[in-house]
Amino acid sequence: MSDLIRVGGLEIDQDLGYQRLEWRIERLAWVLGALVLLAAAAGLFGSGPLSSTEATAGPLRVAYERFLRYGATHRLRLSVDTGDRDLLRIQIPSEYVSRMRVERVFPEPRRVVVRGDWVRCDFVVVPRSRAEIVFDLEPARRGLARGAVRVAGEPAVRFSQFVYP
């Protein structure tokens, strides 16, 4: 209990100085709250213009989210110019895969091969077309995740994602 004062006949622990401070902090917090919501709408916490982005290297284009939330599924969308290939070998670092739970890969790879630090998924594709492949992933760890994807023998697309708790 704070100190009691008397207001007329009323014994009460009212404290006007503190009350005014509280109101001021309250108003400030509302502004902060509104800013957080605006930032969320812009995608600071995932899925929005601040978060969704693309990166390209060689025949591969990867669309990904910069900001992820722990336990919430996100999508990695690959678009590959198949060239002369009829078997597309997509490689992802094992380190990245270990940070994510793979919910679904579509289309399903013909086989998955683990080789050194990379996991390779082989897809049957039509030559001279664009192959679209999606990975639905769920972050299993919080913090910064460094990812990479490459078509075997080509330069890798590297990206960083931040996973909110």
Add this chain to the structure above:
Amino acid sequence: METVLRACAVYFALLVVLRLSGKRSLAQITTFDFVLILIIGETTQQALIGDDHSITTALLLILTLVGVDLLLSMLQLRLPRLDRWLDGTPLVILEEGRLLRDRMRQSRVDEGEILMAARERHGLQRLDEIQYAVLERSGGISIIPKRSGSPDPGGDDAR
């Protein structure tokens, strides 16, 4: 350990948000306030438990939340300053039948709400029958009727 940390994080986050939203926000004045509490409860539950539906986790959670609550209430008894920060202070919003408009505006209370509390608790009909109205730390409004105006200051209300 994860569960305990989660529970603490959610507890303090809720404490801060609800405290900063002001006394009146969750005082259950309208039906919608009640719905709001339900929704907040539901949302919090997801963040607390996640996918883990074991009894162990449930018990750990309960133990953590009750523990933190107990710890804070003990600290509050020792530290009046902390007490104020956590629960706020009561505020007189009507004195001798006179409305203190500025305080009412800042705390988002209107005459209607004071009159409602006066009717509910004491069966009073007019503002001038009220000696004091106090916005309590809980967000509720308590009414002290004028001695001469009301024969039953005990508050056996006319609900």
